Amino acid sequence: MAGGKVVRVRVDPEKCQGHNRCKALAPALFELDEYGNSKEIGDGIVPEGQLEAAYLARANCPEMAVEIIEE
Amino acid sequence: MAQDTTRTRPPVTDWTTDWDHLDPQWRDNPFPIWDELRGKCPIAHTQRYLGAYLPTTYAAVKAISYDTTNFSSRRVVVREVRPEPPMPSPPISSDPPHHKPAKQLLLPPFTPDEMKKLEPRARAICNELIDKFIADGRCDAAQMYTRHIPVRVIAHMLDVPESDGDQFIQWIHEILELGITDDDILMKAVHEMSMYFAGYVEARTKKPGDDLISRIIMARQDGKPLPPQEVLGMIRLLLIAGIDTTWSAIGSSLWHLAKVPSDRKRLIAEPQLMPTAIEELLRAYAPVTMAREVVQDTIVEGCPIKKGNMVLLSFPAANRDPAMFPDADKVILDRQENRHSAFGLGIHRCVGSNLARLEMTVAIEEWLKRIPEFRLDPAIPVTWSEGTVRGPRQLPFIFS
Ligand code: HEM
Numbered sequence: 001m002a003g004g005k006v007v008r009v010r011v012d013p014e015k016c017q018g019h020n021r022c023k024a025l026a027p028a029l030f031e032l033d034e035y036g037n038s039k040e041i042g043d044g045i046v047p048e049g050q051l052e053a054a055y056l057a058r059a060n061c062p063e064m065a066v067e068i069i070e071e
Numbered sequence: 072m073a074q075d076t077t078r079t080r081p082p083v084t085d086w087t088t089d090w091d092h093l094d095p096q097w098r099d100n101p102f103p104i105w106d107e108l109r110g111k112c113p114i115a116h117t118q119r120y121l122g123a124y125l126p127t128t129y130a131a132v133k134a135i136s137y138d139t140t141n142f143s144s145r146r147v148v149v150r151e152v153r154p155e156p157p158m159p160s161p162p163i164s165s166d167p168p169h170h171k172p173a174k175q176l177l178l179p180p181f182t183p184d185e186m187k188k189l190e191p192r193a194r195a196i197c198n199e200l201i202d203k204f205i206a207d208g209r210c211d212a213a214q215m216y217t218r219h220i221p222v223r224v225i226a227h228m229l230d231v232p233e234s235d236g237d238q239f240i241q242w243i244h245e246i247l248e249l250g251i252t253d254d255d256i257l258m259k260a261v262h263e264m265s266m267y268f269a270g271y272v273e274a275r276t277k278k279p280g281d282d283l284i285s286r287i288i289m290a291r292q293d294g295k296p297l298p299p300q301e302v303l304g305m306i307r308l309l310l311i312a313g314i315d316t317t318w319s320a321i322g323s324s325l326w327h328l329a330k331v332p333s334d335r336k337r338l339i340a341e342p343q344l345m346p347t348a349i350e351e352l353l354r355a356y357a358p359v360t361m362a363r364e365v366v367q368d369t370i371v372e373g374c375p376i377k378k379g380n381m382v383l384l385s386f387p388a389a390n391r392d393p394a395m396f397p398d399a400d401k402v403i404l405d406r407q408e409n410r411h412s413a414f415g416l417g418i419h420r421c422v423g424s425n426l427a428r429l430e431m432t433v434a435i436e437e438w439l440k441r442i443p444e445f446r447l448d449p450a451i452p453v454t455w456s457e458g459t460v461r462g463p464r465q466l467p468f469i470f471s
Pocket residue numbers: 144147162163164174177225308309310312313314316317320357358359361362386412413414415416418419420421422423424426427
């Protein structure tokens with residue numbers, strides 16, 4: 001909810017291969033299933049203090065599976 | 072070891088039309104070769120190895136990794152010979168649709184949470200090794216330190232004697248290095264490994280524990296257990312894939328820190344950089360080069376690719392592509408954007424990536440705690456392995 005905008009993260013399950021980079025960089029935003037594949041926690045809304053972590057997660061996903069949606 | 076294969080090889084004169092990844096020039100310093108090729112011919116061909124391509128850009132390596140229709144994993148090593156049929160070892164040698172079920176059997180024991188449980192034992196292993204040579208003021212870190220860490224950790228996971236590690240390393244050397252040119256050595260090593268583990272598989276089928284062998288035995292595919300041959304195949308694969316690779320990654324990282332004191336001092340002063348530093352060292356010195364077999368004519372990044380050739384899938388070269396990584400030839404310990412491909416791209420992403428990261432982190436942290444000042448011994452050369460996995464095999468350090 002930076003600057004009045006709602007920012008969400010989303011993991012594309014078709015692309016994710018479980019490299020776990022997102023979880024390592026933004027543990028508050030992502031959770032892993034039993035195979036180590038990732039999913040955004042809840043509705044994926046990024047709290048103010050987590051914006052940088054969200055962008056880092058996107059910048060380090062080798063499969064380009066992390067999306068950031070600004071509404 | 073390496074000399075056996077290179078002695079008979081004609082030297083490479085033109086890397087764009089006659090490349091050879093077993094050439095001593097490649098083994099000792101491959102980076103300038105890849106930089107040259109990326110500029111001149113991003114998917115180079117060679118007549119050696121019965122015909123093979125070498126992509127050196129990130130874009131080409133990624134496109135080939137994702138294209139499992141035209142590029143099959145039924146052969147994952149570029150070898151002098153192509154005996155038929157290659158020994159399958161799912162999931163690494165599988166294509167869709169068989170790949171996913173095999174991989175899903177292996178993934179649950181390797182999640183980050185599972186790896187955390189191994190951390191105390193991994194730290195203890197590192198310290199036991201350091202205890203043995205720290206008083207000498209010098210050591211060959213490849214032979215006395217990095218070599219033993221992955222093999223002991225995996226032995227611990229499999230619940231077999233850690234002291235059998237040297238035997239595992241010998242088999243893997245025969246399979247990954249000597250086996251590229253000698254099929255008999257390869258088959259013999261595979262057979263011996265299977266014999267060694269068959270007894271454990273039988274015993275734990277009767278009385279399972281919570282070790283990795285038991286977990287593979289207990290895993291179910293479509294509700295059915297795996298046949299014992301396939302259980303053995305998976306154990307073999309974990310050893311082949313998990314030992315030389317991580318040994319090399321830890322070794323190259325320490326080699327870098329010995330060569331570049333400013334990075335070493337920075338990592339000691341700012342330990343919070345460890346996670347990005349590990350990723351950057353993985354990018355810069357990615358140890359693993361896989362392969363694919365071209366099963367249909369196709370075009371990649373504008374280059375025609377012909378069926379029947381192999382592709383040397385160089386994740387290490389992709390990781391040095393300046394179009395993807397600014398200052399690709401520099402190690403930047405706090406690099407913020409790093410989509411490196413050291414663990415592969417697409418469906419074959421390394422099963423052991425979380426384990427490898429844990430071992431690298433622990434091995435470097437424990438070393439720096441106890442031996443913060445060290446340098447290369449100028450009197451003894453550093454030597455490198457060749458083939459699928461590249462890393463230092465002789466790494467002489469002085470630290471008195
Ligand atoms: C730094 C250390 C390591 C590196 C750089 C590495 C690299 C790789 C790469 C690049 C692949 C992809 C193969 C392909 O695309 O054909 C791969 C696959 C694999 N790795 Fe690793 N690896 C490492 C450590 C490990 C460890 C510790 C284990 C397990 C104990 C392991 C088990 C596997 C397995 C089972 C596969 C096959 C996955 C599949 O085909 O879906 N690796 N590794």
